Amino acid sequence: MTRLVMTGRQELVLNHAILVVFAVIAVFPLVAVVAQAFQLPGFDLSTFREAWREGHFATYMRNSLIVTAATVAAATVLSIMAGYALGVLAPRGSGVLFLLFLAGLTIPTEAVVIPLYFDLRSLNLDNTYAGVILPQIAQSVAFGTFWMRAYFRACPRSLIEAARMDGASSWTTLWRVLVPMGGPAILTMVLLTSMWTWNEFLLPLVILNSDEGLRTAPLGLSFFQGAHQTDYAQLMAGALIIAAPIVAVYVFLQRRFIAGMLSGAIKE
C-alpha cells in the first residue's frame, strides 16, 4: 500500500492551491458576467440603462415584487398557524397531516403545472396575479408548515404552560408569546420562500402566457434573451438586474440562507 506522506508545509501549500483553483473556477463566470455587463475595465452604466429600458425591467421587477410579497405574506401567516397547530396543539390526525405537508416538499412544479394551467384557465385565473400567487402559496406552505412546526416543537414547554396558567387563549399564546420569540426562524422562512418565489420560472411561463404586462423578472429575462440573442452585454446586464435583489439580501444574511436551505432536506 502506497502511503502519501507530506511535510506540513508542502501540504499547506497544496491545500491552498487546490482551494484557489476551485475558487477561481467558481468565480470566473461571475466575474466574466460582471465585466461584460459593466464593459470593464472601463466603467459604463449605459448598457444597464439600455437593458433596463428595452427589457421593460421596471415593469417586470415590480410584478415580481408584487407576486413575491403577496405569496410570502400569505404563506407566512398560514404556515405559522399550521405549524403551531401541528407542533403544539396536536389535534387528532396531526401526524397524518404533517406527512401530507411533508410530501409537498417533493412535488415538482413539472408534475402540477399542466393541470394547473387548464383548471386556472377555466376559472379565468390564467394571466392574473392570483394565478401565479395561489399555487406558490401552496408550495411555500408545504415548506413553511414543516419549518414552523419544527420551531414550535423546540419551544420550551414551560413557556406555553406558563401562558396557559395566565389564562391566555391558544391564539394569544401564539401571536403574543411564541411568534415574537420566533423572529429568527420566521425570518429564515421568509428569506427562503421569497427566494423561491422570486426565482420561479416554469409556473409564470405557463400561467402568464399572453399578458406581457404581468411578466415576472425571470420570465422577462427569458423573453429579453429571445429578442437580443447575441447582444451579450445587455443580456448580462439583464441577468444581473433580476439576480440583484436576492443576491443583495444573501450577502447580508448568508448564514440564514445556507442553514435554511440545507436543513430543508433533513428529516427529523
Place this chain on the structure above:
Amino acid sequence: MTPAKDDSRSGRPPGEPRSIGWLYVLPALLVYAAFLLWPLVRGFWFSLYEWDGISTGTWAGLSNYTKTLTDPSLRGAFGHALILIVFYAVIPCLIAFVLVGAVSRTRIRGLAFFRTVLFLPQVVAMVAVAVAWQWVYSPDGPVNSVLRGLHRLGLPDWSRGWLGDFTFALPAVGLIGTWVEIGLAMVLFLAGVQKIPRELYEAARIDGAGPVREFLAVTLPGLRRELAVALTLTVAAALRNFDLIFVTTKGGPGEETKVPAYEVYNRAFNTGEVGLACAIGITLAALIFLLTAGISRLAEGRGA
C-alpha cells in the same frame, strides 16, 4: 368530550377543545390541497386520457405511461436525466470531497469568504445562470477565447459552439449543473467536517495515517449524513432542471438535451399531447420521490 390524560402535554388552554388545532391548520390545508394536491390528482387523471388540450379527450388507460417508458425519444430524455444526475450530483460530491479532504487537515484563511462565494449560485435565479452560461459557451465567449489562446500556443483547436454541438451539448449543460451544485456540497461537507471530533484525526496521525487513509477512515464515515443531504438536494435539482434547458438549448440540437422536465412543457404546449405530458410529469414526480427516499434510507440504514 376529549380524553383528559393528554391535557398536560398539549399546550391547549382549558376550555378550548382539542380539535381547535384543526381551525389553525385549515386555511393552510385548504390552499395546499386546492393548489398543490388537487392539481397532482388532476394531473394523474389527465394522464389517463389522450387529449390535445382543445377537443374532447378519449380514455387511454395506462397507455401514456407505456409510451413514457417505451417511446425512444422519451426514453432518451430519461437517459439524459440519468447522465445529468452524474453531472449535478456525483461529480460535485466527488470534487467537494477532494476539497474538504484537503482542508480538513489544515486551517484555511478566508474560509467564510469561500463559503459565501461557493454557495452564491444556489440563490441566483436559474434563468439568470442559464443566460450567463449561454454567453460563456457562445462561439466568441470566454470558454472559446481561452481555447483559441491555447490553440495559438500549439494545442489543437478545441473551440466550438458548445451548446449547439451534437456531442458536447449535454455535457456542457451538465457542467453548468456541476458548477451550481459544487458549492452546495462543499458548504455541507465543510460544516460536517467541523463536527468530527479532533481526537479522531489526532489518533489517525499517531497511527501514521497519510491524508488519503485519514480521509477514508475518518472524514468519509463522519460525513455520511451530509452526503445524504447533498445527494437528496442535487439529485432533485438534476431532475427539476426545466429552466436551464428551456433557456440554453430547448432540448436541442436534435434531441440531444431533451429531459423529462422539458418534455412535460414541450408535449403539452408544442405537440399537443397533454395526457402524455401529464404522464411524464407524474413519472418524474415518482422518480424524484423514490430516489430521495432511497437516498435517505441508505444513509440511515448503515448503522446510524
